Amino acid sequence: MDTDSVEDLLQQLRAHLDADGAPALLPVLRAVVDWLRPQDPRRADQAVERIRIFHAAITADTDLHQGLQALLQEGLGEARHLPLYTEIGLFSRRGFLKELGQRVYEKINPRPRDPQNLRDVLALVFDHPEDPQWVVAVPDDAWLMLLDCFEDLGREGGPALKRAREQVLYALEMLSLWVAAEELEPELLRLDPRIAERNSPFVAQEREISAYVKDYNAWLEDPQRTFHDDRHARVLLEQCAEQIQRFHRRAVTHGSSIGLTHLLQRLDQTLTRMRDLLDMLDPEDPVKRRCTAARLFRALVVENARQRCIKALWQDSVRLVSRSITEQSGETGEHYITRDRREYLQLLASGAGAGLVIALMALIKIHILQWDLSPGWETVWVCLNYGLGFVLIHILHFTVATKQPAMTAARLSAVIEAGERGAANQTQLAELLLQVGRSQFAAVLGNVGVALPVALGLGWAALNLFGAPLVETEQAHYLLHGLRPLAGLALFYAAIAGVWLFVSGLIAGYFDNRCASLQLGARLRDNPHLARVLSPCLRQRLADYLDHNYGALAGNFLFGVLLGITGWVGLVLGLPLDIRHVAFASANLGYATSVQDLTMPVFALHFLFVLLIGAVNLWVSFALALYVALRSRGVRLGDLRQLSHAYVQAVRRRPLEFILPPVPEPEDPEATHGSGKPRNDAHDP
Numbered sequence: 001m002d003t004d005s006v007e008d009l010l011q012q013l014r015a016h017l018d019a020d021g022a023p024a025l026l027p028v029l030r031a032v033v034d035w036l037r038p039q040d041p042r043r044a045d046q047a048v049e050r051i052r053i054f055h056a057a058i059t060a061d062t063d064l065h066q067g068l069q070a071l072l073q074e075g076l077g078e079a080r081h082l083p084l085y086t087e088i089g090l091f092s093r094r095g096f097l098k099e100l101g102q103r104v105y106e107k108i109n110p111r112p113r114d115p116q117n118l119r120d121v122l123a124l125v126f127d128h129p130e131d132p133q134w135v136v137a138v139p140d141d142a143w144l145m146l147l148d149c150f151e152d153l154g155r156e157g158g159p160a161l162k163r164a165r166e167q168v169l170y171a172l173e174m175l176s177l178w179v180a181a182e183e184l185e186p187e188l189l190r191l192d193p194r195i196a197e198r199n200s201p202f203v204a205q206e207r208e209i210s211a212y213v214k215d216y217n218a219w220l221e222d223p224q225r226t227f228h229d230d231r232h233a234r235v236l237l238e239q240c241a242e243q244i245q246r247f248h249r250r251a252v253t254h255g256s257s258i259g260l261t262h263l264l265q266r267l268d269q270t271l272t273r274m275r276d277l278l279d280m281l282d283p284e285d286p287v288k289r290r291c292t293a294a295r296l297f298r299a300l301v302v303e304n305a306r307q308r309c310i311k312a313l314w315q316d317s318v319r320l321v322s323r324s325i326t327e328q329s330g331e332t333g334e335h336y337i338t339r340d341r342r343e344y345l346q347l348l349a350s351g352a353g354a355g356l357v358i359a360l361m362a363l364i365k366i367h368i369l370q371w372d373l374s375p376g377w378e379t380v381w382v383c384l385n386y387g388l389g390f391v392l393i394h395i396l397h398f399t400v401a402t403k404q405p406a407m408t409a410a411r412l413s414a415v416i417e418a419g420e421r422g423a424a425n426q427t428q429l430a431e432l433l434l435q436v437g438r439s440q441f442a443a444v445l446g447n448v449g450v451a452l453p454v455a456l457g458l459g460w461a462a463l464n465l466f467g468a469p470l471v472e473t474e475q476a477h478y479l480l481h482g483l484r485p486l487a488g489l490a491l492f493y494a495a496i497a498g499v500w501l502f503v504s505g506l507i508a509g510y511f512d513n514r515c516a517s518l519q520l521g522a523r524l525r526d527n528p529h530l531a532r533v534l535s536p537c538l539r540q541r542l543a544d545y546l547d548h549n550y551g552a553l554a555g556n557f558l559f560g561v562l563l564g565i566t567g568w569v570g571l572v573l574g575l576p577l578d579i580r581h582v583a584f585a586s587a588n589l590g591y592a593t594s595v596q597d598l599t600m601p602v603f604a605l606h607f608l609f610v611l612l613i614g615a616v617n618l619w620v621s622f623a624l625a626l627y628v629a630l631r632s633r634g635v636r637l638g639d640l641r642q643l644s645h646a647y648v649q650a651v652r653r654r655p656l657e658f659i660l661p662p663v664p665e666p667e668d669p670e671a672t673h674g675s676g677k678p679r680n681d682a683h684d685p
Helices: 003-018 025-036 044-060 062-078 082-086 096-108 118-125 131-137 140-148 159-184 186-191 201-221 231-254 258-281 286-306 310-336 341-369 375-395 401-417 426-465 473-481 490-518 520-525 528-533 536-573 582-595 600-633 640-653
Strands: none
Touching: 003 025, 003 044, 003 062, 025 044, 025 062, 025 118, 044 062, 044 131, 044 140, 062 159, 082 118, 082 159, 096 310, 118 286, 131 286, 140 286, 159 186, 159 201, 159 258, 186 231, 186 258, 201 231, 231 258, 258 286, 341 375, 341 426, 341 582, 375 536, 401 426, 401 490, 401 582, 401 600, 426 582, 426 600, 426 640, 473 582, 490 520, 490 536, 490 600, 520 536, 528 536, 582 600
16 A cells, blocks of 8 residues: 555556547546455455545646546446436345346346446446445545545536436436335235325325425526425335334234235335435535435445345345244244233243143153054154144143243344344343243243153152053163263254244244235135034134134144154154253153152252253254344344343342242332322323
């Protein structure tokens, strides 16, 4: 970055300007960016320093400075800006498969680049894969300093500024028309039929934007004319954004789809782009214009690179699929978080009920393994035992502790999304984590606290009353060996169970979403085939039940199938695959203890192994679910150290609330009258 290197750049620029024929804009821009590009894309400070050096050198060379300004005026005055604003950074209106095919073909046989199209110019100038990394890291003031090297571009009446305004106004009007046209999308009409009314904000913003563009052009022709500001247009754009948020909320109860999620994301992107274009057109705030231009430039460089990348298309599509599913899980997760003593005791009781059923399921599995069936039939019966058992637990309104993380993670991501700039309010998130941890403890305590003693009691009762143990001695040794973290691979198998727990949450979200989208309840109520065999009352009850429980039933049954089939898959592949689940592990410990003379230290050690299995179940499923939920919403946890500090402080302030419900606050004596009735300061109607 010495004087010699910048002199080499200036020499290249002079050669381009002095070349035979009309000088081209593209080679000049490429030469400048190639010189600014740091060798290490993480060293954006090098690019900033080069911008300063280039600014000083170019302004000191008057002839070269004026020649470059004239070249940019002419080149930008004839270029097409529209694709830059209406294509880059906005989701394609093609489906995933068509878009994928288009990108693959572009990789194999790229289309010729048009030097008059600024989108192609951007792609040709910033053509290194690492360019987005350093371009984003360079601050606004550095890019504005580079723009100041060519201050003549902003001259009123110049061809560059005139063309830029013309294209921005046209892009604004086109984007406005697209937003208005989306009102007729069947998916949006399904969510809210009222948007077809004439006072829809989508149509209203198009009329206002059209009037704004017309008046803006008239003001450009006659600057003495009163300027038509954009305040009303911005209000209508905000109303459109609020309507999109209502669509998101309705999609939770009315069902979503990949197409709907894609459409809502595209609408959000379009409204954001329209606000940026309005900022760039605002003649009353030059600082906002410049800052918006710099921010939009960086975003365009990043998105232009992503729109040529197959991997980016796949990531966007996965994120859309994840969001359409986790919306349902986030709504369900609210019910798995306890905030007071009543909710805590309810969760504890429901966990205890699940522990009783799981103790019986574990016993049934033990006997299935004693039937000496072929591996295939054994797997079928084990899958049915697990699947139907989990379905029974749900029907009885009981709670399996390890099913919670996949639901609560989506709820956590929703809280993070509501935070500032996509990062969580750390104090609020720490409080929610405290509530989630307490809820998990209550459910695990209910499961293990009942499954273990019930299994132990059944084993002792069978041995003492009937003289026949429920578990053979050899099988008891096998059950205890399976609890050992390393020798029995218990923690590895627990991690596999955690993955299936996470997958079952996605399955439940998918089927809940599918149920709402298809309006399954209404279909069943009016089904002509069911009408022949069921009374209207029974059809209504069946429809209502499945409408609210379809996803949970499917998720629980398929979770059982996944648990049951894992061992068979391992047998077929010759791999050590199996599952360990904390509730079943505690029941297995109880059955094994009933026929084994375990000392208290040995029993305590194996009980510790059970708790370790539960910890792995919970953390693997929670981590995966939280990762997917965060990625689907495009948010992040923020500073983990700050979050850890906030969480530790919350535990220190209320250590008992880490595992026990909060103590109810005493009633304020000032809030009641002498009669004990609540005080009401409002006047009676």
